[in-house]
Structures are given as C-alpha cells and as structure tokens.
Amino acid sequence: MPPTARRRCTPPPWRRPRKSRACTAPASRPMNGSVEPSPVPMETTSLNGIASPASDTTALTNAASRTLDRDDFLLMLVTQLQNQDPLNPLQGHEFAAQLAQFSSVEQLTNINEAIKGSQEANNLLAQSINSGVAAGLIGKEIDALGNELGWIGEPVRLGFELPRAAASVEVQILDDTGKTVRTFDLGKEAGGLIDLTWDGTDGNGNVQPNGRYTFEVTAVDASGEAIGIDNTYTRGTVDRISFSSEGIRLWIDDLPVSMSSVLTVRNPS
Incomplete structure (x- = not known):
C-alpha cells in the first residue's frame, strides 16, 4: 500500500506567531534524559583579553x-x-x-x-x-634691606640709596603706631648711598622707649618732582643667629633680618 502523502497545514493568520517574538530553542537533552537549563546571558566587556x-x-x-x-x-x-x-x-x-x-x-x-x-x-x-x-657673620657689621629699626638704647644706623641729585631730602622715624617721632631734614643731596644715625630721641630730645621703629624717605628734585628711593637698609653688628621654620635669622640691635636681605658684610669700624 503506497504511503499516504502528508499535507502541510498552514495555521490561520490569527494563530501565526508574530515576527517580533523571538523563538526559543528547545533545551538540549543529554543522554541521561535530564534537561540542562539554558545559560543565563551575561553582558561582558573585555580589556586586553580580560573578560x-x-x-x-x-x-x-x-x-x-x-x-x-x-x-x-x-x-x-x-x-x-x-x-x-x-x-x-x-x-x-x-x-x-x-x-x-x-x-x-x-x-x-x-x-x-x-x-x-x-x-x-x-x-x-x-x-x-x-x-x-x-x-x-656673628660679630660682623652688615647692611640689611628693609626700613625697620631696633632701638635698644644704642645709636641706630640706617641708610638709603638716592638714584639722582635731590633738592630736598627728608627722613621720618615712626613708632609702631605710625606716629612720627623724629624728622631729619637733610636738604640737598647729590645722590648715591646716604647714611644716617638716630640716637633714639624725638625732636625735643626725649628718649623714646625701646622697641621696633620704621623710617620713610621723601626726596624731590629742583622742579619739585618726587624721586623714588631705590633701597632702604639698616646697619648693625650681628650679635646672634636663630633657626626657625622661616629659615635663619641674623640679629642686629634686637632686630631679626633674613640671610637673603643682607647687602654688605664688613668688619666693625
């Protein structure tokens, strides 16, 4: 008896699977009959062959x-x-x-x-x-940049550099509050290094208390134009040194100055 031809049955449209639905392959069946679960997908990245x-x-x-x-x-x-x-x-x-x-x-x-x-x-x-x-430098006389002075009962030496000739030069000594305690009128100066000594007194001859002072220099030329002062310095003999986080300090007249501020070094006169 000849085999009966099998006819392919096409399901109606409402029974057909949608194209967007993915088909899931049947789980593989090992020889022992058990079904192995499909592996769970895991997103991975690789860097130089490392998963x-x-x-x-x-x-x-x-x-x-x-x-x-x-x-x-x-x-x-x-x-x-x-x-x-x-x-x-x-x-x-x-x-x-x-x-x-x-x-x-x-x-x-x-x-x-x-x-x-x-x-x-x-x-x-x-x-x-x-x-x-x-x-x-202990025992040496130095010139140190700055306009600070230390008055401890001994004459204080100071100086400045005048870049050109001046018709009038004035130096003021100020205390720690900014008050002027002494004024020096030097008159005409030809320029260059100008040295000055302060004896620690005010204009009336009264001795000022020990402490820190500053000085300011004002200079004008013949036409009345102000002249800028290049450098101001204090001069004294180094009596000790100290070490701190800020570096080495030289002490002159109870005033600390840094090594980098030293302009000149000489034997005491």
Whole structure:
C-alpha cells in the first residue's frame, strides 16, 4: 500500500506567531534524559583579553585614572593573566609589550626615588652651608634691606640709596603706631648711598622707649618732582643667629633680618 502523502497545514493568520517574538530553542537533552537549563546571558566587556562583568568597568576606569606605581602595575598584569579569556588569550607580542611597559614604570620609579634622594641631600647640604655662613657673620657689621629699626638704647644706623641729585631730602622715624617721632631734614643731596644715625630721641630730645621703629624717605628734585628711593637698609653688628621654620635669622640691635636681605658684610669700624 503506497504511503499516504502528508499535507502541510498552514495555521490561520490569527494563530501565526508574530515576527517580533523571538523563538526559543528547545533545551538540549543529554543522554541521561535530564534537561540542562539554558545559560543565563551575561553582558561582558573585555580589556586586553580580560573578560569581566560590565559592572567592573567603573572600577577599572577608576584604577586606570590613578597614578600607578610599580606594585600596582605588576598586580594588574598578574590579574590580567589569571582572568584572560581562554578563547582569546593574550598573545606573545602583547605580553612582551606589557613587560616592556612594566620595565619602563620600574625605571621611572627608580629615577624618581633617586631624584628625591638627591634633592634631600642638596637641601641638607644647603642648610649646612647656610648655617656655617650665618655663624661666621656673628660679630660682623652688615647692611640689611628693609626700613625697620631696633632701638635698644644704642645709636641706630640706617641708610638709603638716592638714584639722582635731590633738592630736598627728608627722613621720618615712626613708632609702631605710625606716629612720627623724629624728622631729619637733610636738604640737598647729590645722590648715591646716604647714611644716617638716630640716637633714639624725638625732636625735643626725649628718649623714646625701646622697641621696633620704621623710617620713610621723601626726596624731590629742583622742579619739585618726587624721586623714588631705590633701597632702604639698616646697619648693625650681628650679635646672634636663630633657626626657625622661616629659615635663619641674623640679629642686629634686637632686630631679626633674613640671610637673603643682607647687602654688605664688613668688619666693625
């Protein structure tokens, strides 16, 4: 008896599956008859052959944005080898390139440490030299930039540099409140370095209390135009030195001055 032809049955339109609905393949059935569940899809990203969950992307980005040292780089390289995709392992030339990067990082780290050590050694050497120089200034007479004065009962010497000839020069001594306690009218001056001594008294001959004072210089030329003063300085004998976080200080007439402000050094006259 001939086989009966099978007729393909086409379902009516309302029974046909929609095109947008994905067909799910039947689960594979192993030989023991049990059904294995379909694997759950997991979104992954890869970096140089490393497969990792997408949630780790932020952590990798943050790690890459940090400044990496030698240990961090080596840890990342080992982690990369341990977690690389077995279907797309790291190639030999890629591994060699990363080893070269590691070598460069190590060399830069060593250079940086050597530079830091050299800088520290230079700083210590500079401090030692400055300390020796400062100690050698005790008993020397110096001119130090500034307009501060220290009055402790001994005549105070001060000076300034006049850039050109002046028709009138005036020097005012002021106390710590800004009040003028003494005025010197020097008249005409040819220019250059002008020295002056204050005996610690006011215009009436009254001795002023010990403390810190300042001085101001006013100069005009023959046409009445003001002349700018280049430098003002105080002169005295260094009686001690001190060390602080601000550096080395030389003391003259109970007034501290910095090493960088010293203009001249001479033996006391």
